[in-house]
Amino acid sequence: MSVVGQSTKFSTVALPVLAWLVALVFFFPIFWMMLTSFKTDADAVKPEFLFIFKPTLENYINMTENYDYWRFAVNSVITTVFATAFSLFVGVSSAYAMAFNPGRHTKDILMWMLSTKMLPAAAVLYPMTFLTKSFLNLFDTHFLIILVLSLINLPIVIWMLFTYFKEIPKEIIEAGKMDGCSVWGEIKDIVLPLAWGGLASTALLCFIFCWNEAYWTVRLTTTDAATLSKLIEGNRAPEGLFFGRLSAVSTAAVGPIVVLGWFCQKQLVRGLTFGAVK
Amino acid sequence: MASVTLKEVKKSYGDISVIHDVDLIINDGEFVVFVGPSGCGKSTLLRMIAGLEDITGGDIDIANERVNDVAPSKRGVAMVFQTYALYPHMTVYNNMAFGLKQTKLPSWEIDSRVRAAAEVLHITEYLSRTPKALSGGQRQRVAIGRAIVREPEVFLFDEPLSNLDAALRVKTRLEIARLHQRLGTTMIYVTHDQVEAMTLADKIVVLRDGRIEQVGSPIELYEHPRNTFVAQFIGSPKMNFLDHSDLSPAAAKALKIDPKAGIVGIRPEHLQSTTVAKALISASLELVENLGEYALVHMVTEVGRELIVKMERPPKAVAGDLIHLTADAGTIHCFNSETGLRKQPTSRKNSKK
Structure with a gap:
């Protein structure tokens, strides 16, 4: 850190102010949304009521009583948790194989996996809908959503884990082999403890992506497996734009993930610094 | 075990x-x-x-x-x-x-x-x-x-x-x-x-x-x-290699060095200074590294070949002075110049290939 020591006014005053400004700009829409969620629909569209208004819980009560918020929330939790767990399970196995026993085509496989992320989702909308609805009969099931969320996130999960695993010196794995570790033992006792920070950040990121996914969860569900994304979407369409209600639904949808991120922040930073192998 | x-x-x-x-x-x-x-x-x-x-x-x-x-x-x-x-x-x-x-x-x-x-x-x-x-x-x-x-x-x-x-x-x-x-x-x-x-x-x-x-x-x-290869790899400093033609013919004959040996190897610790008459080879002093316990003397022969000699005491000579060197017959190694193989028989059958 070459900046340390030269405590100029710029670094002590201007930089933090700048950082706060940037953070505020990013946070403002969310803040606005949270404020709006406590306004009546009538107040919500009036700019003069931006900060001064009569707060109400009406939107939240309405949301839980009339719109079945909890069912959507439970669906979100189920699909996100299982999709994250499944992605990590497949991801850890694949990343282990590719990081420690690379073959001639490992690089190609990694590139190919990344390339699947370049495919526009809309391009496969019709085959996906047709296949799941008429052919596999999986439309609007938890299984389908878990599968789709896992498949969407696997390339990123594998890439991230692969990079973290790569940082573990090969000799440590070899020492494990000399010590008589099985493959599962190597993963459990050596690789995962050493890549713990990486694993945590990968899991969190995967969880966030799964929770926020909207394109497929909206299109491949109706009621049974519908997640919070679908709830937001549903509140937009049928009765026009009721900003107060929409804001309440949105706040309730992003709330859990923001809180989770907030709590894991410490763990993430810890993991990233303690995860250093050397 | x-x-x-x-x-x-x-x-x-x-x-x-x-x-x-x-x-x-x-x-x-x-x-x-x-x-x-x-x-x-x-x-x-x-x-x-x-x-x-x-x-x-x-x-x-x-x-x-x-x-x-x-x-x-x-x-x-x-x-x-x-x-x-x-x-x-x-x-x-x-x-x-x-x-x-x-x-x-x-x-x-x-x-x-x-x-x-x-x-x-x-x-x-x-x-x-x-x-x-x-x-x-x-x-x-x-x-x-x-x-x-x-x-x-x-x-x-x-x-x-x-x-x-x-x-x-x-x-x-x-x-x-x-x-x-x-x-x-x-x-x-x-x-x-x-x-x-x-x-x-x-x-x-x-x-x-x-x-x-x-x-x-x-x-x-x-x-x-x-x-x-082995001769150079084992021993520190490395063995000096000389061409047979670099040597004084009379001294080489006296030390019974195989005239057919293209390469003659002598370890730095086996070279010793001697008189002009007995010199196997002469070289001019270039540099002395004095390590207290012994000195490593770097020299260059007339044809530009570099030599290292390990001496108990640094020589009383300055850079450019000619120093005459010889070695005991038993410490001189002869190698074929084409194959690099040793001319004298190895003491025991110790090599597998």
Whole structure:
């Protein structure tokens, strides 16, 4: 850190102010949304009521009583948790194989996996809908959503884990082999403890992506497996734009993930610094 | 304890062959050092014995059992890695106990073995620390301890001292020698440092480009190198090579140097100054490195060949002065200039190839 020591006014005053400004700009829409969620629909569209208004819980009560918020929330939790767990399970196995026993085509496989992320989702909308609805009969099931969320996130999960695993010196794995570790033992006792920070950040990121996914969860569900994304979407369409209600639904949808991120922040930073192998 | 036998062992990566038909017998309890320049295949050969590299061809036997397809942990070998390869997330105790836990030994037995090894290596007080809190030398001891507790039949060392500073290297080298003396276990040790090879080995295996150049005791290799490569590799400073035509014909005849030998090798410690009449070769002084105990005198012959002479005292001469040199007949090595092979017979049949 070459900046340390030269405590100029710029670094002590201007930089933090700048950082706060940037953070505020990013946070403002969310803040606005949270404020709006406590306004009546009538107040919500009036700019003069931006900060001064009569707060109400009406939107939240309405949301839980009339719109079945909890069912959507439970669906979100189920699909996100299982999709994250499944992605990590497949991801850890694949990343282990590719990081420690690379073959001639490992690089190609990694590139190919990344390339699947370049495919526009809309391009496969019709085959996906047709296949799941008429052919596999999986439309609007938890299984389908878990599968789709896992498949969407696997390339990123594998890439991230692969990079973290790569940082573990090969000799440590070899020492494990000399010590008589099985493959599962190597993963459990050596690789995962050493890549713990990486694993945590990968899991969190995967969880966030799964929770926020909207394109497929909206299109491949109706009621049974519908997640919070679908709830937001549903509140937009049928009765026009009721900003107060929409804001309440949105706040309730992003709330859990923001809180989770907030709590894991410490763990993430810890993991990233303690995860250093050397 | 066990012997290790390599029969026509080969290794190739695709079309690139790195080990060519290596035959070698390592006797029970022997301390064998693989030595050679980097890229000569010495580490690969060790890793093949350990089971960390597949064998492309040939057989490796440990304790008279073919181990080509046996898992590393089932070969009765333990390895000390160059980078120590300790488990960073485990305490020193657990680092040493980890392998034993895999074998499902009772915990009291694990505990007693770990404590005994820690005692020997003077690391008892660090048992509850993690490797991060240890110095390089201490980490090295833990790595050795991890090998000892497994009570292997063969110890494998892959350049274990190269990450240590010079003083610690000498100390640890001595400790490894003591360890061998005490345990009497077969040890295979890889290094590129010929001093380590000379001081530790019962038997040195000199490798070049995946082939064995010579196998023999340190003194055999020193006194009777099979070719110019071994001659230059063993001994420090390196052996001086002269062309037969550089020598004074009369002196060469008097010392019975084979007139057909194209290359004449004389070690720096065997050259001594003499009178003009007896000079085998004369060279002008270039530089003196005085190390107190002895001096390394760098000289250049008339035809521009560089010579190093190890002298007890620096010569009373200044740069540019001509110094006349000779050597005892018994210390002069003659090599064929085309093949680089030794002209005189080697003392024993010690070379496998």
